[in-house]
Every structure is written in C-alpha cells, then in structure tokens.
Amino acid sequence: MSQAEQDTASTAKTTKGEQTRSRIVESAMHLFRDLGYDATTMRAVAKEAGVSVGNAYYYFASKEHLLQAYYHEVHASHEVVAEEIIENERDLLTRLRRILYAKLDVIEPYHRFSGLLFKSAADPKSPLNPFHEESRAAREESTKLFARVLDGSKIKIPQDIGAELPDLLWMYNMGIVLYWLHDDSEGRARTRRLVDHTSEIVVRIIKLLANPLLRPLRKSTLRLLKELRDIEGAR
Amino acid sequence: MSQAEQDTASTAKTTKGEQTRSRIVESAMHLFRDLGYDATTMRAVAKEAGVSVGNAYYYFASKEHLLQAYYHEVHASHEVVAEEIIENERDLLTRLRRILYAKLDVIEPYHRFSGLLFKSAADPKSPLNPFHEESRAAREESTKLFARVLDGSKIKIPQDIGAELPDLLWMYNMGIVLYWLHDDSEGRARTRRLVDHTSEIVVRIIKLLANPLLRPLRKSTLRLLKELRDIEGAR
DNA sequence: GTCTATAACCGGATAGAC
DNA sequence: GTCTATCCGGTTATAGAC
Secondary structure, eight states, X not given: OOHHHHHSOOSSSOOHHHHXXXXXXXXXXXXXXXXXXXXXXXXXXXXXXXXXHHHHHHHOSSHHHHHHHHHHHHHHHHHHHHHHHHHHOOOHHHHHHHHHHHHHHXXXXXXXXXXXXXXXXXXXXXXXXXXXXXXXXHHHHHHHHHHHHHHTSSOOOOHHHHTTHHHHHHHHHHHHHHHHHTOOSGGGHHHHHHHHHHHHHHHHHHHHTTSGGGHHHHHHHHHHHHHHHHHHHHO | OOHHHHHSOOSSSOOHHHHHXXXXXXXXXXXXXXXXXXXXXXXXXXHHHTSOHHHHHHHOSSHHHHHHHHHXXXXXXXXXXXXXXXXXXXXXXXXXHHHHHHHHHHHGGGHHHHHHHHHHHHOTTOXXXXXXXGGHHHHHHHHHHHHHHHHTSSOOOOHHHHTTHHHHHHHHHHHHHHHHHTOOSGGGHHHHHHHHHHHHHHHHXXXXXXXXXXXXXXXXXXXXXXXXXXXXXXX
C-alpha cells in the first residue's frame, strides 16, 4: 500500500477490524429490519456477518449497542433532507412540519423494532438513553439541526429564551417519535396529524413568548431550564 | 366452610390459589426491594414463595407482570396521603407540590428497581405501558386524583379546558417520576427542586389559560386533545 | 496488542406429566 | 394447580491465532 493511500482516511478500506465491525453492523441492521429486534439473535447476526458470537461481542458490548448504528444512520439520512428544507423554506411552521414529516419518512422502515429503542431509551441504565454520555454526540447534532431551523426563520424570538429553544424542539421531536412508536395507522396518518396540530401549537407558543404578559412565565421557565442545565453539568 | 364465610369476600382467607398468588407477590416485592429488579431471578422468587418456577408462571405471565403489583401498592399508599392533603389545603400550588412530594416519598423505596418499570412503560409491547388496556384501571384512578386536586381549589378554570386538565396533570406527574428515575442526588433534592419550579409554572399556566389573549392557543390545544381522544377510542 | 473462536453460564420462559 | 425438565438466547470466560 502506498503512503498516499495510507494517509487518506478512506471510508472503504480501513483496518481489518473496521471491516469486520461494519460487516456486523450491516447484518444486524438487515436482520433487525427483516425480523425485528427481538427475533434477531446475536447468533444469527454473527452468522450472517461470518464471524463468531464472541467476536461480535468483541466489537459491540451488547445487542443494544448494535442499535446505536441505527441512530447514526437515521440522523445522517434525516440531516440531508432537513438541510434542503431549511435552504428552501423560511416559514418556521412549514419548516418544522416538513422536517418532522421527513423524520417520519426516514424512520418508517424501522417501525417494527424501534420499540426496543425507546424502551431502552427510557431506562436510566441503558447505553441508548439519550441523556447518557454515550449518545451525547448524536443528541447534540440533532439539537443543532433545530437551532438552524429557528435561525433563519422570519420569527422574532426573545433573546433570553433563544438559547433554550433548540433543546426544547428536540424534546418535542422526541415526543413525536414516541407517539409514532405506538401508531399502527395506515401510513402513520395519526402521527402526521399529530405533527400538523402540534407544530401549529408550538409555533404559536413561540410567537406568544415575546408578549410582555408572559414575561413572568418566561422568566420562571428560564430559571428552571438554567437549573436543569447546572445539574446536568454538575454530575 | 360455612356459607357466611364463603359469601364475605374476606381479604385474608380466599382460595388456595389466591394465597399462593399473594405469597408470590410478596416475595417478589421483597426481593425487588432488596436486590433490585434485575438481580431478582424468577427462581429466587419462586423459591422464597415456596413454589416452583413453573407454578409462578402459572400465576404471572412474565416477570414484568409481577411489577404490576408495585403499581397498585404505590397508588394505594399515595392516595391515602393525597386525600388528606386535598382535605386540608385549598391552594392549588400547595396542593400540587405537596401531593408530588408525597408521591416521591411513597416511591422512594423502589428507586433501585423503578428503572425497569419505566423502561417497560415506554415499550409499546409491554404490559406495563400505561397506555395499555392492562394498566387502564391504575391510570384512571390516578387521573381521578388529579381531578380532585383541581376541583376544590380556589382557581378559576375555563370550562372548555377543565375536562382535559386532570389528564395533563397526570402526564406532568409522570414526567416528574421519569426525572426522579435518573436522580441520584441526596434525598432526591434535584427532583424536589424540579417539583418546586415546575409546579409553580404549571399553576401559572393554568391561571393564564383564562386570558382571552390565549384563546386561540387554548382552542387549538383542545382540538388536538379531542383528536387524540378520538383516536384512542377508535383502536 | 489486536482479533477470533469455542464452550459454557445464566436466567426467562415453556412443555408436559401428575 | 403444581412440579420437573428443557429450551432458548444474551452474555462471558478463556484460550489461542495473527
């Protein structure tokens, strides 16, 4: 191998380990999609990847960790579409709605096994818990996306609360996904209607926040958020 | 056994089956408390209850189902304290705060294994999911409690939204518990501070809701809630 | 030191006899 | 209703290959 080839951190040819690792991820994703999370056994994943079970565990500490790959894929796909939406659309409500619709499209193929994802996500001990260190990167990227959604929009946002809004939108977005999990309607029509309704409400609230009448509410909410942040930082 | 004894559905002496059942529950609760959910094995539960594993499964479809007993105990204990608070206190904010504090006291002994509870609660397939048929009864009772919290208070609540508030307070209360799950601070000080802050905000919002300025927001929120309810009824 | 494989462990769940 | 025996799959111990 030439020096040049070694230097370019190419995506395809990496260490043998990396290749094995991605073979495992691929077969896991594939099996999850086809069989669902529960029905997919580590033995099957290993077999399809052409490695031993023990070897799979060398790369991934648990079956749950395999799901982290799902997070990344979802976020990456979503970001592409979202970026395009932000580019072409200035209206906050439309942006929000289209971006959430896009998210639903991206996650659709995983509906069958996403339940597990959230089950884990709510468990304080799970590595998939979005508030854990291990998933910090994914969360932060996602939050940044919502920051951009707000940034170029035509809406006036009070300065004090501006810094908090991306986080809040991220949580809103998590709530939508949680609802989607339980949604068995045709084409997830119910979740889409939920998006229609709630996005309108969310934007309405954001607009209202500038109103002087709501100043005390805004201030106490800010105090709360600040404290939550301090706590998070302290641990 | 006399006819009289058969008629009085006494709590203590019931069928042999019921006795076995409650022996199993008791040893489960005991072990959960001492060891936590994960560390408690069905084998241990069965052993302590003096039955076989298979027999334990005759009464409880899964280890998770054993947790339902926890739900009941928690709610029952909480209700006693809560009722007393409602009796002696008219101010909504104080009521809410004290009732949530009481909840934290009641669930404290279970902090170690409650994680599992919520993990399951977020899983659409779990019998413990609060939106499932199996836990409907517990949820409804809990909601009724919040209806009483609102009812006798001194606060004016717009008629249209009044019917929805108990449900919303129940969700708020679930959110607090979710936070508590992650809280490892001394005496759950952080959760208590969260209650202090959020209860104030919640009451502030309830008061604001009567304001004409917020009528459109209130109306769209009501539309949303109505639709959610229709959906739930339809499935 | 990085990677891979085999065998075993453990505990939730089930089958089927009594 | 109750038991014993067994299955099944996530996970780990451990030994060795590159």
